[in-house]
Amino acid sequence: MITRRKTLLGLGLLVGGCASVPLGGAGEDTAEDRVLDDYRLGAGDKVRVTVFGEPSLTGEFQVSSAGKLSLPLVGDLQASDLTVAEFQRSVEVSLRNGYLLDPRVSAEVLTYRPFFILGEVGSPGTYPYAAGLTVLNAVATAGGFTYRANTGRVFIRRAGGSAEESFALTSRTRVAPGDTIRIGERLF
Numbered sequence: 001m002i003t004r005r006k007t008l009l010g011l012g013l014l015v016g017g018c019a020s021v022p023l024g025g026a027g028e029d030t031a032e033d034r035v036l037d038d039y040r041l042g043a044g045d046k047v048r049v050t051v052f053g054e055p056s057l058t059g060e061f062q063v064s065s066a067g068k069l070s071l072p073l074v075g076d077l078q079a080s081d082l083t084v085a086e087f088q089r090s091v092e093v094s095l096r097n098g099y100l101l102d103p104r105v106s107a108e109v110l111t112y113r114p115f116f117i118l119g120e121v122g123s124p125g126t127y128p129y130a131a132g133l134t135v136l137n138a139v140a141t142a143g144g145f146t147y148r149a150n151t152g153r154v155f156i157r158r159a160g161g162s163a164e165e166s167f168a169l170t171s172r173t174r175v176a177p178g179d180t181i182r183i184g185e186r187l188f
Helices: 003-018 084-096 135-143
Strands: 046-051 059-062 069-071 073-080 104-111 115-119 125-127 152-158 165-168 181-182
Touching: 046 069, 046 084, 059 069, 059 115, 073 084, 084 104, 115 135, 135 181
Parallel strands: 115 181
Antiparallel strands: 046 059, 046 104, 069 073, 115 125, 152 165, 152 181
């Protein structure tokens, strides 16, 4: 009798677990999930450029405040507002113009530019970005919420944007490199 109950209970839990609905909806692709999909380089990003077969042209470079990377042979190249793939093609084209016959280049972001957080957090300021960063992680990095913080909404000005957007504060609200996060004060 007890064994039969345990079996039925276990079977019920197994079937119930299979029937649950995933949070956020199945296959839902929100803007928050796509934060780094079309990431554009900007001042402060550190990029590794590898030119295969040419170790003297390979290295780690930082995007300047003017939005450029200074590379051996080709000099300054525009990097700001380009995706990594677009920048990689730009390096290949520049090297092909009088330097190498068939350059093969790869580029990857080593260090993203920082994010900024202000408002009702323990230590407002500038912090290094880490892949997968959420607003809650950013708040924790900045010393947590103050007692006056509105823990239901967050305001984010995306890098390169001019207007703040309001988001419900959830564990899925993503932060991108260069974003400015503002935690408002609650009304009561």
